Every structure is written in C-alpha cells, then in structure tokens.
Amino acid sequence: MNEKDLEYAWFYQTDPEDTLSGSIAIEDGSCISPLPWPAMALEYGYAPTPDEYYSRLYDSACEAAQKSALNLTKTPDRQISHAIRTMDDYSRIENELTARLSEWMGDYIGISQDLQTSIETISTNSDYSHLDAHILSLHNQLIALSEKREKLAHFIESEMPRIAPNLTQMAGPLLAARLISIAGSLEKLAKKPSGTLQVLGAENALFAHLRGRATSPKHGVIYTHEYISKTHPSLRGNVARAFSGKLSIAARIDYYSGTLNPEVHSDLLTKIDQIRSRDGSK
Amino acid sequence: MTKPESYQYLDIRGKTHLVTKGPPIYGEQTKNGWRVWDPTRSKLGSVLTQDIDVGLSKNAKVLYLGAANGTTASHVADVASIVYAVEFSPQPMRDLLNVARSRKNIIPLLKDARHPETYSHVVESNLDLIIQDVANRGQVKIALDNKKFLSPTGKLFLVIKARSENVVTPPELIFKSSIEELSQSYAILQTQKLTSHHKDHMAIVAEPLPQ
Numbered sequence: 002m003n004e005k006d007l008e009y010a011w012f013y014q015t016d017p018e019d020t021l022s023g024s025i026a027i028e029d030g031s032c033i034s035p036l037p038w039p040a041m042a043l044e045y046g047y048a049p050t051p052d053e054y055y056s057r058l059y060d061s062a063c064e065a066a067q068k069s070a071l072n073l074t075k076t077p078d079r080q081i082s083h084a085i086r087t088m089d090d091y092s093r094i095e096n097e098l099t100a101r102l103s104e105w106m107g108d109y110i111g112i113s114q115d116l117q118t119s120i121e122t123i124s125t126n127s128d129y130s131h132l133d134a135h136i137l138s139l140h141n142q143l144i145a146l147s148e149k150r151e152k153l154a155h156f157i158e159s160e161m162p163r164i165a166p167n168l169t170q171m172a173g174p175l176l177a178a179r180l181i182s183i184a185g186s187l188e189k190l191a192k193k194p195s196g197t198l199q200v201l202g203a204e205n206a207l208f209a210h211l212r213g214r215a216t217s218p219k220h221g222v223i224y225t226h227e228y229i230s231k232t233h234p235s236l237r238g239n240v241a242r243a244f245s246g247k248l249s250i251a252a253r254i255d256y257y258s259g260t261l262n263p264e265v266h267s268d269l270l271t272k273i274d275q276i277r278s279r280d281g282s283k
Numbered sequence: 284m285t286k287p288e289s290y291q292y293l294d295i296r297g298k299t300h301l302v303t304k305g306p307p308i309y310g311e312q313t314k315n316g317w318r319v320w321d322p323t324r325s326k327l328g329s330v331l332t333q334d335i336d337v338g339l340s341k342n343a344k345v346l347y348l349g350a351a352n353g354t355t356a357s358h359v360a361d362v363a364s365i366v367y368a369v370e371f372s373p374q375p376m377r378d379l380l381n382v383a384r385s386r387k388n389i390i391p392l393l394k395d396a397r398h399p400e401t402y403s404h405v406v407e408s409n410l411d412l413i414i415q416d417v418a419n420r421g422q423v424k425i426a427l428d429n430k431k432f433l434s435p436t437g438k439l440f441l442v443i444k445a446r447s448e449n450v451v452t453p454p455e456l457i458f459k460s461s462i463e464e465l466s467q468s469y470a471i472l473q474t475q476k477l478t479s480h481h482k483d484h485m486a487i488v489a490e491p492l493p494q
C-alpha cells in the first residue's frame with residue numbers, strides 16, 4: 002500500500018470511535034481517483050473487518066449528510082436577508098412612487114393641498130376621468146406596497162429574536178437583519194472586525210435613503226440607529242465605535258452560542274451614557 | 284453484509300409483482316417480508332420488469348447517482364451489499380437519510396455527481412454497477428466522469444431524460460447523440476425507451492471500454 006495514496010482516504014488520521022472526525026473528512030476531503038478503500042482501511046488498521054469498516058463509514062456519512070443537509074435547508078439568516086432586502090426594495094419603490102404621485106398631483110390639482118386631501122378630491126370627483134383613474138390606481142399601488150412592507154417587517158420582527166437574540170436586542174430586529182444581509186450571513190457578520198461593522202452598508206446605494214441627508218456616505222447603516230442619531234453630532238463617532246464594538250460581540254455570541262447575554266447590553270448602555278455625558282461642543 | 288436474496292417475482296392477490304426483501308418504506312404492498320417494487324415509481328424497476336439485465340446482482344457494490352428520496356435506492360439496497368448513494372439536493376437527502384436508517388448498507392453522500400473528485404476519497408474503486416438517474420443537464424458527461432469507479436466487468440445503468448438536456452430538440456435526436464457520446468468510453472449493451480409512466484426517458488445499459 003502506498004502511503005501517499007492513503008493520505009487521501011477519508012479515514013486517514015480519523016479516529017474510528019469518533020464519527021464527527023470521520024464526517025468532517027467526508028465533507029471536506031477529495032481525491033482524483035477512487036482506490037480500494039475498504040482493503041486499505043483494513044491494512045491501515047482503521048477497522049478490523051470489512052463489516053466494521055462499512056459500519057463506521059455509514060455512521061460518518063450519515064452524520065455528514067445530515068449536518069450539511071440541515072445547514073442548507075435551515076439557513077434562517079439567509080432567508081431573513083432576502084426578507085429585509087425585499088422590504089428595503091419596497092420602501093425604495095414606495096419613495097419613488099410617492100415622489101411621482103406628489104409631482105403629478107401638484108401639476109393636476111395644485112400644490113396647495115396635501116396628498117391625502119387631493120386624493121379624496123379626485124375620488125369624489127363627479128366627472129371621473131381616465132386620468133383620475135390612473136392617479137388613483139397609482140395611489141392604491143402605494144398603499145398595497147406599504148402593506149406588504151409592513152407584513153414583511155412583522156415577519157422579521159418575530160423571527161429575528163430566534164435567529165440572533167443579542168444582535169436583535171441591541172440593534173432592533175430590522176437593523177440586525179440589515180447587518181446580516183449586508184454581511185451575507187450571521188457567520189460572516191460574526192467574523193468581521195468591529196471596524197468593518199461600523200461602516201457596513203456605507204458603500205451600498207440602497208441604504209442612501211435610510212441614512213437621510215445628514216450623514217456622510219462613509220457612515221454605515223448603523224448610523225440609522227437612535228443611539229447614534231440622537232447623539233450630538235460631535236460625539237457620534239465615539240458612540241458608533243462603542244456601538245459597533247458591542248454589536249460585533251453580540252453577533253459572535255449569537256453565532257457561537259445563540260443565547261441571550263444581558264451583560265453586553267448593559268455594558269453598552271453604560272458606555273453610551275458615559276460618552277453622551279461628555280460635553281459635545283468641545 | 285451478504286444478502287440472502289435477490290429480486291424475484293411473487294404473486295400477491297392474483298397479480299405478479301417484482302419484489303425485494305427488506306423493511307417497507309413508502310407504503311408499498313408487502314408479503315412475507317417481500318416488498319413490491321412499483322415499476323411506475325421507479326425507472327429501474329420498470330426496466331427490470333421488461334426482463335433486461337442491468338447488472339444488479341446479489342451482493343453487488345453499487346454507486347447510485349441521483350438517489351433522490353431513496354425510493355429506488357431502497358430496493359437496490361435490498362439486493363446489493365453496499366450502495367453509495369449520491370444526491371446533491373438537501374431536501375430529498377433528508378428522506379434518503381430516513382431510508383438509510385433502516386438500511387445500513389446505504390452510504391448517503393450529499394455530493395454533486397458532476398464532481399466525482401469530491402467523493403472519490405469515500406467511494407471505493409472496482410464497483411459492480413453504477414446507476415445514474417440525475418435528470419439534469421450533462422447526463423452523459425457525468426456517466427463518463429464516473430466511469431473510474433467501475434470494475435472492468437462492471438456495468439452502467441443510465442437513464443437519459445431528454446427534456447433535461449434540451450426542451451426543444453426532439454428526444455430521438457438527444458438519445459442518438461447521447462449514445463454516440465457515451466460510446467467513446469462505454470460499450471452499449473442495450474437501450475430501452477421507458478414506458479408511459481416515464482415519458483421521454485431512455486435507459487441505457489453499458490460496459491466500460493478498456494482505456
């Protein structure tokens with residue numbers, strides 16, 4: 002038996018008693034061509050008999066397939082990313098259509114009235130025209146969109162505490178979901194340094210409308226949180242650093258343990274109070 | 284893991300059925316531990332009932348590509364000594380894992396048959412039979428790339444689903460070009476159009492050509 006060939010075997014240097022190590026080797030290993038593995042395993046001493054070899058292979062393979070099948074079908078963080086992106090798409094489209102509607106109404110009815118009154122004026126119009134119908138249909142579309150957006154928001158709010166309890170507690174369900182979605186997954190978010198977390202979303206045009214006009218494009222999506230928006234502008238940088246530091250700890254706890262840890266949250270609040278009590282004008 | 288029985292035919296309630304011996308899994312009819320292999324639910328079963336030798340002999344070592352939820356694979360496992368069951372989609376894999384619970388000779392592998400190198404460190408060489416039913420583009424290429432698992436006397440049972448290759452080309456043309464392409468590395472022993480339950484499918488039995 003060639004020692005070099007043996008190195009490719011799934012059972013090479015795996016513990017026969019430990020299905021986990023076998024399952025990892027099955028999942029991650031590779032080899033260009035198959036070899037008579039059962040005979041080699043016997044010679045190598047991995048198993049005393051062919052039946053025993055197949056039984057160990059069976060256990061490890063079932064564990065590997067089980068785990069990766071679960072990972073692939075149960076990726077709630079990825080599903081929530083789609084939900085929040087759809088929600089943000091709805092809200093962007095709503096903004097665009099609202100601007101369009103206001104512009105149209107202003108030109109049609111005059112800008113003196115607010116949107117809602119103008120819509121009522123049109124819908125009660127006695128000589129109801131095709132034009133009126135088109136404007137009303139645009140308005141109905143906007144209402145339908147905002148209902149859909151709210152339903153998605155409810156869904157995200159109810160799912161997030163299970164998916165990432167600490168992140169949700171700290172950032173709120175929607176911002177927490179946005180962070181996961183921009184990072185790509187909870188795992189990726191948990192593995193990012195806190196400095197990256199602070200500017201996450203800054204490069205993304207989709208979040209321009211969430212940021213509002215006040216903040217510069219180098220600011221990430223966490224600047225929409227009131228911890229920062231309600232802080233004096235000169236202190237926002239400090240709060241953002243503290244906030245993103247704790248958020249990244251929260252993401253790690255969520256990814257690795259998944260249980261709520263009240264301490265990180267009280268730590269953050271204390272820290273923010275400290276920063277805010279400094280004089281912002283200096 | 285030697286098997287006492289192979290597949291056979293048995294009369295159940297006045298009808299002759301193809302059967303294998305093993306624990307039932309999908310509500311199939313049984314008699315004395317024998318379970319009916321429904322040819323309308325299994326392409327391999329359908330070909331066997333047409334008396335075609337596909338190389339599924341007792342105690343065979345089998346590589347099954349596209350095992351799906353394990354309906355056919357469970358019958359194969361009743362006959363074979365070991366079945367390496369490759370399936371790349373997680374949803375059917377969960378069902379397959381349930382089937383494997385009652386059949387310890389099924390080795391489930393959540394792998395992509397287009398990349399045999401990702402399971403060549405697990406699946407042994409010199410197998411007696413490859414069963415391939417992936418219903419996916421590039422079916423012949425998959426058969427060619429997996430040939431290295433076969434013993435020189437082994438066999439390939441390949442199901443070609445015409446619509447998986449191309450929905451506009453007539454199935455006849457797809458079958459013809461598939462057979463041509465396959466003939467580079469395999470000797471075709473038999474081809475068989477499947478019955479109405481498996482429309483636009485062709486089964487091919489082949490032997491590996493020496494390199």
Ligand SMILES: C[S@@+](CC[C@H](N)C(=O)[O-])C[C@H]1O[C@@H](n2cnc3c(N)ncnc32)[C@H](O)[C@@H]1O
Pocket residue numbers: 324325326327348349350351352353354355356369370371372375394395396397416417418419
């Ligand atoms: C028609 S079904 C097989 C049915 C099965 N042979 C039976 O009779 O019970 C095709 C299966 O092949 C799987 N499949 C398709 N492409 C594959 C690939 N490249 N690698 C592994 N499995 C694949 C699909 O996910 C699907 O479950």
